[in-house]
Amino acid sequence: MRGLVRPVLLLAWKDLLLELRTRDIVSSVLVFGVLVVVIFNFALKVTPSQVDQLAPGILWVAFAFAGILAMNRAFVLEKDRGSLEGLLLLPVSRDALYFGKLLGTFLFMLAVEAVLLPVFIVLLNFAGFSGGLALAILLATLGFAAVGTLFSAIAVHTRSREIMLPVLFFPVVVPVVIAAVEASKAAIGAGGMVEYGRWLGLLGAFDAIFLVICPWVFGLILEE
Amino acid sequence: MERAESKPHVETAEDRARAGYNRLSNALLVASGVAMLLNLYLIFIYAPLDATQGQVYRALFVHVPLAWISFLAFGITFVGSVMYLWKGSRRWDALALSSAEIGVLFTTLVLVTGVFWAKPIWGTWWQWEPRLTTTLILWLIYVAYLMVRSYAPNPRQGARYAAVIGIIGLIDVPIVYFSVEWWRSVHFPHVVGPLADEGTLPASMRSVLMFSLITFTLLFAYLLRERLALKRTEDALKDLRDTVESKQ
Amino acid sequence: MPDTPQNLPYLFAIYAVTWVAFFVYAFLVSRRQRELEREVRNLRQMLQEKSKGS
Numbered sequence: 001m002r003g004l005v006r007p008v009l010l011l012a013w014k015d016l017l018l019e020l021r022t023r024d025i026v027s028s029v030l031v032f033g034v035l036v037v038v039i040f041n042f043a044l045k046v047t048p049s050q051v052d053q054l055a056p057g058i059l060w061v062a063f064a065f066a067g068i069l070a071m072n073r074a075f076v077l078e079k080d081r082g083s084l085e086g087l088l089l090l091p092v093s094r095d096a097l098y099f100g101k102l103l104g105t106f107l108f109m110l111a112v113e114a115v116l117l118p119v120f121i122v123l124l125n126f127a128g129f130s131g132g133l134a135l136a137i138l139l140a141t142l143g144f145a146a147v148g149t150l151f152s153a154i155a156v157h158t159r160s161r162e163i164m165l166p167v168l169f170f171p172v173v174v175p176v177v178i179a180a181v182e183a184s185k186a187a188i189g190a191g192g193m194v195e196y197g198r199w200l201g202l203l204g205a206f207d208a209i210f211l212v213i214c215p216w217v218f219g220l221i222l223e224e
Numbered sequence: 225m226e227r228a229e230s231k232p233h234v235e236t237a238e239d240r241a242r243a244g245y246n247r248l249s250n251a252l253l254v255a256s257g258v259a260m261l262l263n264l265y266l267i268f269i270y271a272p273l274d275a276t277q278g279q280v281y282r283a284l285f286v287h288v289p290l291a292w293i294s295f296l297a298f299g300i301t302f303v304g305s306v307m308y309l310w311k312g313s314r315r316w317d318a319l320a321l322s323s324a325e326i327g328v329l330f331t332t333l334v335l336v337t338g339v340f341w342a343k344p345i346w347g348t349w350w351q352w353e354p355r356l357t358t359t360l361i362l363w364l365i366y367v368a369y370l371m372v373r374s375y376a377p378n379p380r381q382g383a384r385y386a387a388v389i390g391i392i393g394l395i396d397v398p399i400v401y402f403s404v405e406w407w408r409s410v411h412f413p414h415v416v417g418p419l420a421d422e423g424t425l426p427a428s429m430r431s432v433l434m435f436s437l438i439t440f441t442l443l444f445a446y447l448l449r450e451r452l453a454l455k456r457t458e459d460a461l462k463d464l465r466d467t468v469e470s471k472q
Numbered sequence: 473m474p475d476t477p478q479n480l481p482y483l484f485a486i487y488a489v490t491w492v493a494f495f496v497y498a499f500l501v502s503r504r505q506r507e508l509e510r511e512v513r514n515l516r517q518m519l520q521e522k523s524k525g526s
Contacts, residue, residue: 150392154385158375167371168389171364172396175403182407195410202403209395217391220309221384280479283486290490326497333493337486344479443494450501457508464515471522 004099007092011100015074016107025073026115029066033116036062037123046124055126056184060140060177062116067109067141068166071148074105075156094219098149105152106145113137128188132196136187139203140180143210147173150214153222179203245453252446259439263432271432283341285432289440291334291359297327297444298366298394305390308383314459317383320390322451324369326444331363354405361400365393379462 040046040058092100120126148169155165179202186196267285274281304320307313338356339349350356369389376382425433 147392150388154372154388157377157381157385158372159377160375164368164372164375167364167368171361171368171400172392174361175396175399178403178407182410198406202406206399209399213392213395217309217388221388278479280483282483286486286490329493329497333490336489340482340486340489344482447494447498447501450498450505454501454505454508457505457512461508461512461515464512464519468515468519471519 004093004096007090007096008100008103011092011097012103012107015101015104025069026112029069029112030115030119032069033062033066033112034119034123036065037120041123048125051124051126052128052188053185055120055124055128056181056188058124059117059120059184060181062120063109063113063137063141063180064144064170064173064177066112066116067144067148068169070109070112071105071145071152071169072155072162072165073108074101074149074152076161094222095215097222098215098218101153102145102149105149106142109141109145110138113141130187132187133184136180136183136196136200136203139200139207140176140183143176143203143207144173146207146210146214147176150218153218175202175206179206245449249446249449249453252442252449256439256442256446259435259442263436263439266432266435271429272426277345280341280344283337284429285436287334287337287341288433289437290330290337291355292437293440293444294327294330294334294362296441297323297330297448298362298390298397300448301327301366301369301390302394305387309387309391314383317387318452318455318459320387321373321383322448322455324366324386324390325451326447328363328366328370329447330444331359331366334359335363352404352408354401354408357404358397358401362393362397365389365396369393 037058040061044054044058046054046058090097117129121129148165151165151168151172155161155168158164179199183196183199183203186192186199263285267282271282271285273279300323301320304316304318304323308316308320335356338359342351342356343349366389369386372385372389373379373382376385
């Protein structure tokens with residue numbers, strides 16, 4: 001296991017540095033997130049009494065779509081610069097490649113969400129942030145990243161990668177979306193501890209399953 | 225081209241093999257046809273009338289077997305995908321693809337028949353209840369399976385990527401079902417309707433349902449064989465084309 | 473008893489769609505099979521002639 005940690009951290013660090021240097025991605029994802037919230041405001045009339053019910057849904061739609069943008073980036077840079085093959089030559093295991101990418105994508109998505117959340121709180125007059133909500137966001141984002149890293153590796157090789165990633169990704173992560181919204185609702189008080197526990201458990205189980213399966217399958221397909 | 229066609233066609237071992245293959249396929253087709261006729265009799269004449277739903281409930285004998293067999297089809301795709309990624313033989317990929325394609329056909333029919341059944345019974349075209357919702361997600365996943373093959377840069381990579389979907393997709397489906405089930409229990413009262421438990425069916429209906437299942441399984445087997453044969457021909461053609469190109 | 477005749481069109485639609493879908497699919501598969509088999513035969517004979525000629 002020890003041989004895994006260092007390559008993973010190095011890969012993730014490299015990706016993060018790249019992303020942070022091209023600062024336009026952070027701002028464009030931020031703008032996108034704001035736009036989603038704005039559209040929702042006009043699509044659904046969110047009265048103060050309904051905020052607790054509707055806010056989690058809107059939040060996760062924004063996170064999901066901004067997340068897709070983030071995950072699209074995971075392999076796009078490598079593919080365009082032809083460095084995907086270069087990555088494969090590195091003396092690291094397939095697992096290290098996967099988890100390295102996963103960590104980088106995961107942290108990047110968290111950063112995006114951390115920026116979107118205050119915006120969201122302001123625009124929707126949302127008052128329910130709590131540790132419980134934070135934990136739910138963490139686990140759900142991990143689930144997104146686990147599946148998204150694998151599918152991004154596939155989508156980047158296809159003709160229409162902007163279409164292919166959402167088409168592959170969204171049906172598979174439906175459980176995460178459901179659990180994230182429900183757990184978020186419970187966390188801000190509209191549910192209860194039992195509800196919260198149940199949905200958090202589903203998130204955890206999903207993460208556990210896909211953190212095992214995705215790297216395994218990733219290793220199988222990366223030999224080209 | 226005309227000259228090539230008019231040359232006498234000498235029967236080869238290959239032709240004999242194809243004829244044997246055809247015989248089984250034809251047998252399956254005949255069996256399915258006979259079963260279907262019997263089935264129609266059972267469905268419309270033998271099966272009693274349902275007290276609450278009227279005649280429309282007979283959709284059950286189409287809707288439910290189609291759903292079960294699409295799960296079978298995607299299970300076969302799962303096995304084919306795993307074996308393909310493991311062994312690399314094109315035959316496994318052919319099995320996975322053929323089964324997935326027919327599975328998507330069946331799933332589409334499940335959705336369409338479900339919608340037509342729901343409207344007269346529930347009054348709405350659609351409800352976000354676990355089985356229908358999971359079927360919709362299932363449909364999306366395996367449509368993506370087929371899409372990834374067309375959008376991939378070459379057939380071999382397409383097969384590999386599709387195998388990934390074939391594996392991940394099937395594992396995901398039970399998870400989707402449970403999460404939608406939990407979600408519904410939070411938001412909606414228990415929906416009784418067309419998709420209510422087969423367990424409480426009277427015996428006569430249950431036996432008709434079982435017979436329907438057999439009929440549709442025969443049909444599935446026939447379609448699967450035909451699609452497999454087509455895939456084999458597609459692969460043979462591709463190999464031939466590659467040979468021709470390499471010789472030029 | 474709610475055996476309203478208005479529901480029969482739905483029942484008909486269900487069975488009609490199912491059978492039509494099956495027949496169309498089976499037809500498309502077999503038609504494509506015949507086309508491709510013809511091409512395979514042609515290509516094979518073309519290759520045979522080429523190897524004989526050279």
